[in-house]
Amino acid sequence: MAMDKPADNAVDVVLGGEATDTVPLRQKRSIYRDAVRRFARNRLAVVGLILVLILTTLALFADDGIFAFFLGREPQPLLAHTPYDKIFYGPAGAFPSLDYWMGTDLNGRDLFSRIIFGARISLSIGFLAQLIALGIGLPLGGIAGWKGGKIDFFVMRLVDVMSAMPTLLLAFLIMARLGAGYWNVMLAIAITSWLEICRLTRAQFLMLREKEFIEASRSIGVGTLRIFRLHLLPNALAPIIVSVTLGIPKAIFTEASLSFLGVGINPPMPSWGQMLGRDGIANMTFYWHLALFPALMIAFTMLGFTLMGDGLRDALDPRMLKDK
Amino acid sequence: MKRKIVGLCILAVVLMLGLAACAPQAAAPAAEAPAAQNAPAAAAAPAQRVVNRAGVELPPDAAPLDQQVLRMATNEATWLTWDASVYDENVGDVFAWSDSCVRPDKQYEPQPNLCTSWEVSDDGLQWTFHLDKNRKWSDGVAITADDFVFTLQRFARPDYDFEWFYSMAGIVNWDGVVKGEVAPEELGVHKVDDYTFTITTVRPTPFLIKIMADVWIVAKHVVKDRLDDGSWAFNKDNWVFAGPYKLDSYDKGKQMVFVANEMYTGPFPPMFDKIIYSFIDPEVRFSAYKNGELDSIGGGYTADLPPSTMAEVMANPDLKSQLISWPNFITYYLFFDTWNPPFDNLKVRQAFSHAVDRDKLIEGPLQNQAVPAYSMNPPGFPGENVEELKSVQNYDPKLAAQLLADAGYPGGEGFPKLTMYTREAQPALVNAAELIAAMIKDNLGIEVEVQNLDYSIYMEKLYAEKRNQGGDFIFALVPYEFDFVDGSNLLGVWGGCEPDGADMPDMPGRHTWYNKEYNDLLCKAGSIFGDEAKRNELYRKAERILIGDVALVPIYHGIFVAMVRPDIAGPALEPNDKGVVTWNRFRFASREALIYRKIMP
DSSP states (O other): OOOOOOSSSEEEEEETTEEEEEEEOOOOOOHHHHHHHHHHHOHHHHHHHHHHHHHHHHHHTSBOHHHHHHHTSOOOBSSSSSOTTOTTSSOTTOOSOSSSTTOBOTTOOBHHHHHHHHHHHHHHHHHHHHHHHHHHHHHHHHHHHHHOHHHHHHHHHHHHHHHHSOHHHHHHHHHHHHOSSHHHHHHHHHHHHHHHHHHHHHHHHHHHHTSHHHHHHHHTTOOHHHHIIIIIHHHHHHHHHHHHHHHHHHHHHHHHHHHHHTSSOOTTSOOHHHHIIIIIHHHTTTOTHHHHHHHHHHHHHHHHHHHHHHHHHHHTOGGGGGOO | OHHHHHHHHHHHHHHHHHHHHTOOOOSSOOSOOSSSOOOOOOSSSOOOOOBOTTOOBOOTTBOOGGGOEEEEEEOOOSBSSTTTOSSSBOTTTTTTSOOBSEEEOTTSOEEESSEEEEEEOTTSOEEEEEEOTTOBOTTSOBOOHHHHHHHHHHHSOTTOTTHHHHHTTOBTTHHHHHHTSSOGGGSSEEEEETTEEEEEBSSOOTTHHHHGGGOBOOOHHHHOOTTOOSGGGGSGGGOOOOSSEEEEEEETTTEEEEEEOTTOOSSSOOOSSEEEEEEOOHHHHHHHHHTTSOSEEESSSSSSSOHHHHHHHHTOHHHHTTEEEEEEEEEEEEEEOTTSTTTTSHHHHHHHHTSOOHHHHHHTTTTTTEEEOSSSSOTTSTTOOHHHHTTTTOOOHHHHHHHHHHTTOGGGTTOOOEEEEEESOOHHHHHHHHHHHHHHHHHHOOOEEEEEEOHHHHHHHHHHHHHTTOSSOOEEEEEEEOSSSSHHHHHTTSOOOOOTTOOGGGSSSSSSOOOHHHHHHHHHHTTOOSOHHHHHHHHHHHHHHHHHTTSEEEEEEEEEEEEEOTTEESGGGSOOTTSOOOOOOTTTSOTGGGOEEBOOO
């Protein structure tokens, strides 16, 4: 349904052609404001949000790269203690202590710093991969839903075929072909993640297409793109936002799995999955900290995003919007 | 009051029972036998000797027969026999399925085995081998010269991953047979009579006898097809064995069980009655060993004994006493594609050679596992020149930076980002590789990423780089372990006698590096009979070229470590004439046949 957009906070009541009174309207309401309020009331969702904010801060400010970029100098570690590849910063294999908060790995590199840089890698891959997936899935799903017919048929068959493959296996095969590396991982994850967004978008557009206000817009000659932008997208957005948000932890976990298996991020760039798979598992029986901390970080990240995503889904649930 | 006292007494009893039950586990496997504990019979009277199913009588201190089971762990591979593959085959290929012409003793000198004697013609080009007339396959068929001829013809096929090794022998028509241009019968290996055969070489090859230690024979009457890819062994009807053991069962994914071969009449009668090789992941082998489920782990470059395990072992005197470590003839080195930029520039390679601090590696991730290497031949190897070559590629970061600048990449500017490939690196090597990458970044300003590759993919890329004279495989880390103890072996990785009219891809050696003088020296040294001193002098000269031209940056020589339970004993565990106890694999020493389980005092 069209969004109510009261032009003013008050409206002139017109009776018989003459303004008789001014009646104040209720405060502006939109689904987003409602959603924010519902979200804030959901405690678990707020916990998730806090976790995500902490991780994002860690990722953004691991080093002062943002400032350094503008100031034109080398980035210095900020929240992290050292650059992630500083060997023999401490003794090899040191256990957690006040000097080395999470201990050191077998090359004497500070584990805490590597974990924080790992946050940057994981989160950036998670966000960007989903953005790319959005960039693929949204247009494809939108066109399929809007046009219908043959285009819809072919797009859906493509989605069906790709859905038949287990995502991790497909990502693994893509990485085996492309070779390990940061951008390849992102591409592999994006290629396996756009399916759900595509389906969702298509479903939404199919439903919205039939609405009277869309028909009305088309009949007065509004261009397709304008309809997409002003009417379809804003109404379809809610489930897509939820899907993208819930897709981020999936992307992070896929990256961790790929790196764990050795076809993800290459050292010395740290990724939690890679740290777990290379050093952690092999040396777990003695150097327990090498396995514990990357595993905990993966777990907390997944938890945070999943809680937040669930909270978003509950907050944006269209059934709740009926009572307006 | 009374109730309280009774209650306290019951509590005390329960607590004491609980403490007794949870007595701390012995950190090391106490001398528990794998099967039920059998108290040895009264030590005073000489007990009846234990005899296994092959009729071999064990020493007086042997444990009862049901305990003569050796339990080991291994990775599962695709093939079963040596003639199918040498890089992807299961254990048992050498101590069960097959046997060899000669066997190295503890001093690595070839001793008679299937071949009882041999002689060389005056011109050094023809070898005649005489076979033991009493040796039989496990189905009763005699082992004859036919098997040897067939085996070598079989090794000369293009899809065989160890063909390059046997080509070093320089047998007449070898390359032609491999390429399919010459009929296999024309190969320079001929039967004289049932127990005599000859090998004719293109040039005199003094170390041929050492290569014969790795000619693991194939039963002609079973395999029949020279070009079979190795699948013949998956058919149980073809299970015929020449070694001290027989494969009894192969449970895919679980284990292989071998039993003593009663038809074996060779010099290494099997002592253990049964050998069980379980397919257990390397990460959990140490736990299994501590639990008493395995009799030995380690002994190769597997991931059995990662740094964490070594730390635990060194800190525990009981476990430490079960550790065997010995210097192995193996060199880990960095190599380059010297036929294409940027590594075609000698100064660049020299810069790299001075940028690696080997001592730091040995102190850090390679603790207990390595000695620094500055040359291809390790100390004690024939033709080695360790002392003189030590200073050629010494650690000198300033010089390294200077050389890189001279080459046109000051501070690493303009140098492409590198990927260092490793071949299924075990945990210690994983850390070492990252440390080397970090040193290169610190000292030269070049970004290096480390990528670990599967064994077969790595080797495929390596061979492709040479075949195509280029590619993306331009910088990597790899070990090479000796195959036989001779000056030609390790240096042979880099060159040898040049075939007539050969293009670069056909040149000897497996790397993309070429030097004519080096090849001439190696070829000459490889053909001198009866003057080992002269040969070694030539090998030293060749190695000077190799190291000076920075074909490689040697990093370390490995020290192999293994853990062996204290109740395993036998001739295999006696020290060699250098006083070193080794736990070499069967290919180098008849290990599995020369051990048994003894009763612990």
